[in-house]
Amino acid sequence: MGWDFQKARWGYYELLVRKLRVHNVGEKWVYSLSWNTETAITTVGRGSEQYDDVYDAREAAVLHLANILPKPQSQRLLSEQAELVWEPWFQPR
Numbered sequence: 001m002g003w004d005f006q007k008a009r010w011g012y013y014e015l016l017v018r019k020l021r022v023h024n025v026g027e028k029w030v031y032s033l034s035w036n037t038e039t040a041i042t043t044v045g046r047g048s049e050q051y052d053d054v055y056d057a058r059e060a061a062v063l064h065l066a067n068i069l070p071k072p073q074s075q076r077l078l079s080e081q082a083e084l085v086w087e088p089w090f091q092p093r
Helices: 054-068 071-083
Strands: 005-010 013-022 026-036 041-046
Touching (some): 005 054, 026 054, 054 071
Antiparallel strands (some): 005 013, 013 026, 026 041
16 A cells, blocks of 8 residues: 555544654654544554554554453454554645
């Protein structure tokens, strides 16, 4: 995929990954997690690592969210992670 900004939705949570262009290093991927309702969007987590591959960033986002959810929801997320639909979410000019 050639998208620089991708998201997947699971319940009220959005998993967001984006490409960074790091000086003298190249392109890296980072992620953040948001709680998204009709009235507000709240960031609930952000990764501190930078990933070479988008799939590694996606996996880290899923594991981060699973780590902060109650155990039954966490197990459901992990069992459904292959069914997450990743799509473009923002393309700056």
